[in-house]
Every structure is written in C-alpha cells, then in structure tokens.
Amino acid sequence: MEAVSVRHDGKEAVAAELYRALAHGDRERLDRILHPAFEGRTTEGLPLGLGGTYTGSDAMRRGFWGRIARSYDARAEPAGFRHLEDGDLLVTGRYVGEARQGGGKLDAEFSHLLSFEGERITGLVQLTDSARWSEALGADRALSTVDFRVTDGLAELRLDRPHARNALDQAMADDLYEVAQRLAADPDVRAVLITGDGPAFTVGGDIAVFADNAGAGLPGALRRMISPYHEALRLLSRLDAPIVCAAHGAVAGGGLGLLYCADIVLAAEGTKFASGFTSLGLSGDGGNSWFLPRLVGPRRAAEFYFEQRVLDAHEAVEWGLATRVLPAGELADEALAVTRRLADGPTRAHGEIRRLLRETWSATLAEQLAAEADAIARTARTSDASAAVAAFIDKRKPTFQGR
Known part of the structure; x- marks a missing residue:
C-alpha cells in the first residue's frame, strides 16, 4: 500500500x-x-x-x-x-x-x-x-542514587541503591556523571573514597533496565545509560586526586569500571569479582576491554570473560584487580584512613603520577622518559615541593597543602 x-x-x-x-x-x-x-x-x-x-x-x-x-x-x-x-x-x-x-x-x-x-x-x-x-x-543537581560529600579535601562517593545491590541504572549513571563533574571542577579535592551501601559494592547493570526495554528499545536504552557512565569513568581516571575503592559483597559487570579508576582497591574477605556479560549475550562496558588486559594480562582477561570466572578477594589481589584483602569489619575504617593519608599528601604530584602511570601503556620509553622529566619539573615548581625540601633540610615532617 x-x-x-x-x-x-x-x-x-x-x-x-x-x-x-x-x-x-x-x-x-x-x-x-x-x-x-x-x-x-x-x-x-x-x-x-x-x-x-x-x-x-x-x-x-x-x-x-x-x-x-x-x-x-x-x-x-x-x-x-x-x-x-x-x-x-x-x-x-x-x-x-x-x-x-x-x-x-x-x-x-x-x-x-x-x-x-x-x-x-x-x-x-x-x-x-x-x-x-x-x-x-548547574553544578548542584539533586542526587538520588549516590551520596556525595567533601570534608577537608576528602571526597566520599557512596553508591546508594542498597535495595538493588547498587545495580547501575539510568539514574545512577547520571548521578555518577554529575559527581565526576563536580570532582573534576573542584581543585580543593585531594583524595576520593568510593564505597557502596548495602550487601554489595555493585552488581553491575540493573536487570530491570533489560526487562523494561526488551527488544528493539534495548540498544538505545543501553547507549543512553552507558554514555554518562563512561564519561564519569573518563573524568574519574583523569583527576589529580588519587582514588581509593572499598569493595565488598560483589563487584560485577560494568561496575568494575569504578575499581579500574581507583589507584588503591581494598577488598573485604568474601568479596566476589565477576564479569557476567556473556551470560546475558552482551560484550561488556565500563572500560573492561581497556583496563582488564592491562591489569591482569590478555590471557587472564580472556579467561575472565569467556569462562565467566568468579574471583574471590584473594584471587583478585593475585590477578591484580585488588590491592589487598581486609577482614570485613575493618574495611570501612582502613579505607577511610588510607584515603585520609592520601588527602594529606602532595596532590599535584599525585596527579602527575596518575597521568604517568596511565599513559605508560601507549608511550614509548623515550616518550615516557620525556614525560617524567616534564612532570618532575612541573611538580618542582609547586608550593608542596618547596615546603617538603625545606622540611627535609630541617629534619621535620612536611605538611602538604595540595598546591
């Protein structure tokens, strides 16, 4: 017709x-x-x-x-x-x-x-x-799935959908992007702690998103959700402030991206780490295909994906996904203490170190040596470097201001 x-x-x-x-x-x-x-x-x-x-x-x-x-x-x-x-x-x-x-x-x-x-x-x-x-x-959009606060240079980002085991949905993706923008725009933030409320750090994508958008609507729904989440991960990975992640319960799917952005990952005893994408017939998101081979090697990355390996906390440390394992009852206090120590450190130097470690994967040795020379020259001009040198000469502990 x-x-x-x-x-x-x-x-x-x-x-x-x-x-x-x-x-x-x-x-x-x-x-x-x-x-x-x-x-x-x-x-x-x-x-x-x-x-x-x-x-x-x-x-x-x-x-x-x-x-x-x-x-x-x-x-x-x-x-x-x-x-x-x-x-x-x-x-x-x-x-x-x-x-x-x-x-x-x-x-x-x-x-x-x-x-x-x-x-x-x-x-x-x-x-x-x-x-x-x-x-x-503006910068003050109300958050519904993430609790965020900054105290004395220490930013705390807590996933706050405990009833859904902190599964990622559109609202959480939007909130994480909002928080990442605030962090990137705040020069007074000197360290970041990422945690999750409830029984799990995050189980990855919310299955309700798949159920509510089954069929032809799913590709668009996933792209809309992933877009702000990926931008949040990009911003977090480029902060000067070092990031500590306290993982417990389960960390799965795209939620692993928050671990990848962190410099130190503390895992509670009993925490499970998994991909889970292929069980849903999906390829994956959250930076898994970029970060995972670099952290654990291409062979283990393939095993993690194709065989749907579930790692316990000790295996995660041995593979390179986590830094160390702690008793569950000690995780929160130790994570906060580590973040506080980093927040009291030389923030500009921390930022240069983060960039150098990130860019080493794509740089030649000559390029990396040149980047190190440029970075140390920049940090040598900071107030923190001057104060630290003076403190060393006076045989006292330096006090860093993050400048």
Whole structure:
C-alpha cells in the first residue's frame, strides 16, 4: 500500500501539532502523530544521557521527552519551517525554560529534521547546543542514587541503591556523571573514597533496565545509560586526586569500571569479582576491554570473560584487580584512613603520577622518559615541593597543602 503524500502546509500542521502535544504532555495526541516505526536521534553530549537513538515512539516519549520533563520546565518554540526536496521538513526554533532543580535558565537553539509517512512522523533528528542544557542544570543537581560529600579535601562517593545491590541504572549513571563533574571542577579535592551501601559494592547493570526495554528499545536504552557512565569513568581516571575503592559483597559487570579508576582497591574477605556479560549475550562496558588486559594480562582477561570466572578477594589481589584483602569489619575504617593519608599528601604530584602511570601503556620509553622529566619539573615548581625540601633540610615532617 502506497503512502499518501501530504501537502507542504499539511506537514507543517502535523509538526505544529507535535509541538502542542509536547507542550501539554498529551500522550494520546503524540500516539496519533508518531508512526509505529518512529525513530528519534538526539544530540550526543546532552546531559543526563539524553543524547542517542530512540527506537519506537514509546522509547522517545518515555526515554527522552519524559526525562526532559522531569529535569526541565521547558518547551520547544518553532520559528521556521523549510520543506526539503526529499520530502522532509526542517524545523528551527528555540528551547526556552529552566531546570527544575536550581532554576538555571535554558535558552538553546534547535533544528529538527522531521520525516513523514502519510500524515504521521516517522523520524526526528535533533540538533541543539548541548552545553546550554548542561549549564541550565548547574553544578548542584539533586542526587538520588549516590551520596556525595567533601570534608577537608576528602571526597566520599557512596553508591546508594542498597535495595538493588547498587545495580547501575539510568539514574545512577547520571548521578555518577554529575559527581565526576563536580570532582573534576573542584581543585580543593585531594583524595576520593568510593564505597557502596548495602550487601554489595555493585552488581553491575540493573536487570530491570533489560526487562523494561526488551527488544528493539534495548540498544538505545543501553547507549543512553552507558554514555554518562563512561564519561564519569573518563573524568574519574583523569583527576589529580588519587582514588581509593572499598569493595565488598560483589563487584560485577560494568561496575568494575569504578575499581579500574581507583589507584588503591581494598577488598573485604568474601568479596566476589565477576564479569557476567556473556551470560546475558552482551560484550561488556565500563572500560573492561581497556583496563582488564592491562591489569591482569590478555590471557587472564580472556579467561575472565569467556569462562565467566568468579574471583574471590584473594584471587583478585593475585590477578591484580585488588590491592589487598581486609577482614570485613575493618574495611570501612582502613579505607577511610588510607584515603585520609592520601588527602594529606602532595596532590599535584599525585596527579602527575596518575597521568604517568596511565599513559605508560601507549608511550614509548623515550616518550615516557620525556614525560617524567616534564612532570618532575612541573611538580618542582609547586608550593608542596618547596615546603617538603625545606622540611627535609630541617629534619621535620612536611605538611602538604595540595598546591
């Protein structure tokens, strides 16, 4: 059956109806406008993992527009309509409104490329200034799945979904990205402690995400969740502040990424470490394919993946996933003490060491030697280095300020 063509003004009317339906949250009207085979593609880099591909009108309505409505009081104001030779309609305008938390103003230009079949929209490709959306949220977006605080230069990040064994869902991915941005922007943070509340550190991806998005919607849902989580891992790995991770219960799947970002991993007796991806028919995320071979070697990494090895805490130390094992009752106190010692250290030197250790995997010996020379010259100019040299001459213990 051939699709019925729609006049130019008819397409504009359908588009205008779309924006009215979005402004009023009219689900029934959206269902009439959007084709069952609808696909939306939104701007990569949007905050809260909003950028990506949404397969199906329901995925777009719930996963994109619905989540925007929860975080922003905003509307799309179309200003221009241009009919293209291929039958698509290009709509330009502005998003106007504010963030619900903090009230940051949103004013961002957009272009929407709309595709049609008959009188229904089959596709929407969005382009907008993602930075404006992030700026509207500001740095103090409320956290729902992560507890975060900074005291005297020591940052504590605690996963806080104990009822779900700290499984990673969209909210936690967004919260981790938010916290990572705060850490990266705060020069007074001198060490970070990552812990998990409840019976497990984290069991990886929340199976509810897979159940709620089964079928064609799953790829888009996973990409939206993984995008902010991976950006959080990238930011954490590049902090000057060293990171301590206190693992207990279970650490699995993509949640292993938080261990990989840490410089010191303390594991409680009885902790289990596992991949679990192939049991779900998935390849993996969380930086596993990059960090794991570098930490344990390619052969053991392959064994961990393909044979679905489950390591106990002592095996994790022997393999190189963890630093040392502690009695469960001592884990919290020792992890805090280690982090406190690091927070009292020379933060700029710690940052240079983190970079050198990270970049050694891709550098030649000559490049690494040059990088060491540059780094030690930079740290020699810090206040901490001057104070430490003076303390050494005076035969006293130095007091570092992290500068």
